[in-house]
Amino acid sequence: MAGPGTAADLLFAELDLSPRQRQIYLEATKLFAAKGFSGASMSDLAQAVQLTKAGLYHFVSSKEELLFTIQSYAMDRIDEDVTRPALAIDDPLARLTTIIRNHTRSIGRSVLDNGAFLSVVVDDSSGLDPEHRRRIDKRKRDYFALLRGTLDALASEGRLTPGVDTTVLAFTLLGMISWIGRWRRPGGRMPLDSVADQILRVALAGAVKAPKHP
Secondary structure: OOOOOOHHHHOOOOOOOOHHHHHHHHHHHHHHHHHOOOOOOHHHHHHHOOOOHHHHOOOOOOHHHHHHHHHHHHHHHHHHHHHHHHHOOOOHHHHHHHHHHHHHHHHHOOOEOOEOHHHHHOOOOOOOOHHHHHHHHHHHHHHHHHHHHHHHHHHHOOOEOOOOOHHHHHHHHHHHHHOHHHHOOOOOOOOHHHHHHHHHHHHHHHHEOOOOOO
């Protein structure tokens, strides 16, 4: 686990968890990212946190409960870090910039010793029961609607490049941002804000019209 003072110290800090429970959630996040939900077993997790399997069930009720809590926490972070600040901005270009920058930074908060695994785990809802999946999928759709709506607003103002489809662009931007969790490592040559700048540059250059100067 990453040492004190790193971004990993913030992961799950907002939840009312004991140190042991937090360790379990951190290790479960890493296992689900590395092996997938179906490939990771409770025995794997018990071994990772040095508990018996029976002892592990003292802290968590099921593997599905772990996944739902992790994904709910990830969506809470998106709401707090990205959605709320973005909704307070009227100008769609400034809102788009905030969404990209803040989402990139939010992923950075989930960095562990070898990856931003939270952003990887949230992609797979297949292990959730139908009701939990419905709740997580709705939150994902709401966030997608915010991003696409921002792009639609730019298009309606004539500020998007003609022919750019806002649905395709929204999915592309989300893919660019979420993929950071799979390749970026702590201590790399490029700070997180610089990564956000690069994504912004690519997104704006390809899709947003340059402002006309008098």
